[in-house]
Amino acid sequence: MARSPKSAGKGRKLSNFLCFAIYSANLAFGRAYKPLLDKVGLTYTQYIALVALSDEDEQTVSALGEKLFLESNTLTPILKKLEQMGLIKRHRDPADERQVRLSLTPAGRKLIEQDLGESLIEATGLGDDFPVVQKTVSRLRDNLLRATNIDG
Amino acid sequence: MARSPKSAGKGRKLSNFLCFAIYSANLAFGRAYKPLLDKVGLTYTQYIALVALSDEDEQTVSALGEKLFLESNTLTPILKKLEQMGLIKRHRDPADERQVRLSLTPAGRKLIEQDLGESLIEATGLGDDFPVVQKTVSRLRDNLLRATNIDG
DNA sequence: CCCATATAAATCGTATCCGATTAAATCGGA
DNA sequence: TCCGATTTAATCGGATACGATTTATATGGG
Structure with missing residues (x-):
């Protein structure tokens, strides 16, 4: 957190x-x-x-x-x-x-x-930022997992 | 998804x-x-x-x-x-x-x-983007909940 | 005052997550 | 070849999520 x-x-x-x-x-x-x-x-x-x-x-x-x-x-x-x-x-x-x-x-x-779920793309309200957010959050995940596995 | x-x-x-x-x-x-x-x-x-x-x-x-x-x-x-x-x-x-x-x-x-968890800020690897991502994801959540509660 | 309705929290059953352990199969060195 | 170490799933117990129901309390109209 x-x-x-x-x-x-x-x-x-x-x-x-x-x-x-x-x-x-x-x-x-x-x-x-x-x-x-x-x-x-x-x-x-x-x-x-x-x-x-x-x-x-x-x-x-x-x-x-x-x-x-x-x-x-x-x-x-x-x-x-x-x-x-x-x-x-x-x-x-x-x-x-x-x-x-x-x-x-x-x-x-x-x-x-x-x-299924195609209809939810609009519900995210992200518009053209959708792919950017997807990539950013994926990178965040990968960074966290890497940091956790190195010194965890 | x-x-x-x-x-x-x-x-x-x-x-x-x-x-x-x-x-x-x-x-x-x-x-x-x-x-x-x-x-x-x-x-x-x-x-x-x-x-x-x-x-x-x-x-x-x-x-x-x-x-x-x-x-x-x-x-x-x-x-x-x-x-x-x-x-x-x-x-x-x-x-x-x-x-x-x-x-x-x-x-x-x-x-x-x-x-606790202060040490994880660096592990996110987001740097200055941290607050931006936090706000974007929060907005995404709010949009989804709003869309879900309206027509769900 | 009385009871139907509404509200707040708790309870219950199902489906994840996850650490720890187990069981079965494979692998590898002496 | 043989046996200990490794690998892969599966199992088990504890802690969330959550829909549906239950219990207890509060509220309001007659």
């Missing part, structure tokens, strides 16, 4: 914390997606996982985790649910039985191709 | 989704704070709640919820934990027994005044 360097003295206010802006913006995105995702019976995280899986067939759980910044403890239950819903297939890699390979089913691919 | 308007055709890639940038940046902040907060025995959300409580004494749960964009279903367990740790006091308002009033204890205030 690092604060703005500007507010040095007393103002320990939430509104000056970048981490709170990110935290609350994440909640807001989840709520904005909710009505859209309810229609197809997906949660926010399930949808993000599906998008990442649409990128490439036969990914392992670890590879998916690297894209999503998550690990098997979080992903395994979500992936089992997606499989149970008929949106993905999971199977052990015959060449290395430790790994589980993941692929979208036709139903899963069809769902992703609907481009 | 609204995508950049630029990537119209095939690129349904996670890296083009603003909501994923926010989602993953939030995870990154949580991980960056973890070692700092572990030292004082707090979780990320508990810390955010404490900062919001330091703003004003005798807030109600609802008022705190408006600042944090959370409701009593999420806050009550967190507040009970903070009380149990001796960092806040909770008591029913005698003038309206439905409401619970919240205040930091001296221990709670002392903890907040340590300015």
